Amino acid sequence: MSFHKGKLFLFLILIFSTNFLLSQSFELKNIKHFYLSNKLKVILIQERDTPLCRLRWVVFNGESSSFPGLEGLATLTARTFFKGSFLFPESQLSRLLSYYGVKISSNVREDKTSFSISLPSRNLERFLSILNDLLLRNSFPENSLNEERNLIIKELRKRNEDPYFLTYSFFYQHLFRKTPYTRIFFTEDSLRKITSQNCLTFLKRYYIPNNSLLFVVGDFEVESLKKILEKGFEGWTEKRLFYPYIPSPLPLKENLVLIMDLPLQDPYFFMGNSFPVTNIEERSGLILLNEIIGGSDFSRIRLKYKESLGFCNFIESGIVFQRNSSFFFVSGQCRSDKLREVITGVSMEIKDLKEKRIEEKELQSSKEYIIGDMLVRNSDPEFFLSTLEDAILLGYSLDYMDKVLKEIESFSRDNLLSIVNKYFKIDSNLIVVAGRKDLIFNYLKDLGKIEIYFKINNSWEREK
């Protein structure tokens, strides 16, 4: 009886999945793009159903551009940017923004600084004149700077208590060692050294129109908005561009295992490697591969090590694309005595993908999942704008999403085989494990070269 029901369920899945892949597209409607006279790239997306305006302003410099010794500068600059100018002192500005119904948040990554701004459409022009003033006459008021600094320090302390985050930051800092990308993990010490003048210097150097992108989504007339923007950014002029030199990380020749000695019952781990990615086709293939390996509830390692064997509290894979270098990782938390089995098991899954073509059925269902997931996630405009800004950061065009979907749809088993062989490694990965050294060392000792780290005061020291 239960077999019969199971078959019926599968049958129903098949009925509903018919033609799923043929019908998906990501066509952007009512989109226009142009440059203002100061070379600011503007992308307009007209949506007339609600009188709200959503702006996303992106500066293509992030924490990797913070000055050496002043790591955290990009973050503090962004967080203090909307606090005051010589024309609008801090108390007045905060009340004015609040009065216009302006909601602002900022996000700083390695390669970019983004501001998300929402407000009633009718207040756009007034807001732009404030923004212009902040760009030209920002004062980075001392009080606000200290307030934000203290808040960031609080957040840092909280983050540093989280073993997952600690393992990730250790993994990232070793993967991108000796590159400015590691500045994203700034410290309290460097943050404390930053002054208003440093923020101002950062602003003058990087917050320039020819290094920025402005999305405007909402209810407006295109021609009149063009005029408003041209007037709103008057006096903000183009300048020479500066990008930090970011060397590619040195490739590993063998597995390198880093043990962080932490009193955890179940250890956390991160493993993976970095690589440069060049075109949409390969990027789409990597997105698909990530899904097959560990990107969703239906992926191989999740089904095996979490659902079926129950070795892991969680296990997942991820792929991160950056301007100069990208990386693939698998992370998880599992029982100490199963650590070795899980880590070698992940390598075996990748080896399997490298040696034989994936079954058509698995490929199809992974495509269905990832395409649906991309559509659903991007239905949130904030997520969607962040996807588009990433695409532009990496030099892709505005139809990027549609292209990625089409590439994924048409990806064959052979294409996938060549991508996995080009990018994925099984014996030269960086493996970081946070847990009790006495419990985990024996399970890791023959996986590669081992380094052990202990926390002394606030830093991690390598065992000699």
Next chain:
Amino acid sequence: MKIFKSLLLFILSSWSLLFSQLNLPINHYILRNGLKVVLLEDRKLPVITLAVVYHTGSRDDPVGKTGRAQLMQNIMFSGTETVPPMGHFAMIRRYGGVVNAFVTEDYIIFYQTLPSSQMKLALWLESERMRNLKIENSFFMRQKELMIAEIRRKIEDEPFAEGFLKLNEISFLNFSYAHPVMGYIEDIENIELEDIKSYYLNYFQPANAWLIMVGDIDIDSSISIIKEFFEQIPSKEVKLSKPPLEGYRRGELRMRTFKKGIYQNMIYAGYPIPPRSSPEFYVLKVIEYILVHDKNSILTRELITKRNIVQEITGEVEEREGSSLFTFFILGRPGISSEMLFAHFSYQMEKFSNNVVGAWEVERAKNALETDYLDNLRDTEGKALALARLCIYNESPHMLNTELKRFLKVNQFDVYRVAKKYFDKDNGVFLYVIPQR
């Protein structure tokens, strides 16, 4: 100068009203079995959100069996003859969709966002569990265990949550709203499989539900598909409970706590207010933004920035179909006594309710509220949830196009009138939580 300022604010305020009309093409139908259907076309992306809202919530929990509605939410994933337990969740996830549900005092909502090409799948799954939910004892027992574990975790991990539960208990005389939505552990242990089965049969009927679909849909073909899946489901009459409209306690209560994570004195305050459907709700919501929305709001400004006696203050107009509460949570700075905290808070509330607030404050609050209101409608899910609220509280999904105007019409005199009516010190309930070492 003052006249000029007032005139300018009046012009700005009137101008905002001109722009506050939404143009969402909302369609409303009632099927033969009484199921109410709301469709909204939004073709930005090939995605839909499908929500099914049942007009029953924790207010229908029987005495001694609180948590029944919350448990029912989980049991609705137990499957049918053709869908295995948790199969609903798995099938939507398989196509990259997300499934969600929550329970309030007045309704239970299930919603999913997924590619529009899978619309039929979502409709089929919802129709299956509306028609013929199959509740196995093992699934029921497992969900009970999980729910009890979740409550224990919540009580343990969220030190401030207990105060809000207590505030409800002491504020409402009527049991329906006084008990927590998630129920009491000992009551959940008392719930039997038969309680859940009869709850399902009595309330989870087409005539007691709203089906809301927003996104990349064609209205004509969607309604025929919906009819195909749902119209044949037989419906029986549902005896709806009446939302409680009266019955509050007033006064003070002191609670000493040994809870980890509580080191400072705090006050939970509740003022009785009318239902969500009342015209005064709109004024009260504007008051929420005037008093506690951001650091420019009056209470935040006065108690945190200027006087530095409060570490955190939040406030909320709680939305209920029956009578409700305007709640505040005030966390004192270390060393500040409960008496001092209360004296400052009640002084500010008295000052606010006995004076006409500046027009500037009202405009600021309305602008911020407008941004939040519209921002919540940014995707298909946000629109579906907003429609669901209006279906339950006002029985009018079309109000989504005009509701914003009701907030934006509020002026400083409305604020004065309503604040005076509801924020009397003798009208509130105040719970003092005092940490013990």
